Amino acid sequence: MKLNHLNLCVNNLSEAREIFHNLFDFQLLDQKGDVIAVMTDRNGFTLVLQSNPKEVCTYPKDFHLGFYVETKSDVDQFYTKLIEANIPTEHEPRIVRNGYTLYFTALGGILFEVTCFNL
Structure with missing residues (x-):
């Protein structure tokens, strides 16, 4: 399925x-x-x-949309896109639960996640 x-x-x-x-x-x-x-x-x-x-x-507190990418470089490039688009993040990409992850909030409070598990 x-x-x-x-x-x-x-x-x-x-x-x-x-x-x-x-x-x-x-x-x-x-x-x-x-x-x-x-x-x-x-x-x-x-x-x-x-x-x-x-x-x-409105969405519940822990609701989010997750996107997986292939490499840490992909996460870093995405972070650069956010900076260029003036979309704030609370932190730079970092290791979170076995993945290299970036979180940001947009669209009136929707949490987004971009993660690479190929460390």
């Missing part, structure tokens, strides 16, 4: 679309106004970003 899509509620659709495109290399497949954007990565995963201007999206 393979997870093939996710519907993620966001508060600002254009900001979310830009972050997933510019930082994670997702490509826009379709957009319905300011409500839904359908994106894909290069591995067949579909991400549906959904925004409702009448509701504020």
Whole structure:
């Protein structure tokens, strides 16, 4: 069994679309106004970003999106992208539970993780 899509509620659709495109290399497949954007990565995963201007999206404290990369250099390069995009992080990449990991918060409080386990 393979997870093939996710519907993620966001508060600002254009900001979310830009972050997933510019930082994670997702490509826009379709957009319905300011409500839904359908994106894909290069591995067949579909991400549906959904925004409702009448509701504020919130997630539980430990909710996060995790991305695995191949090398420590990939994590460092991603960190550089964040700096260039003026997206703050609490710390530089570091070893966390057997992985070289970077955490950052964006899109109104969603926690993101970028990790390499090939140490």
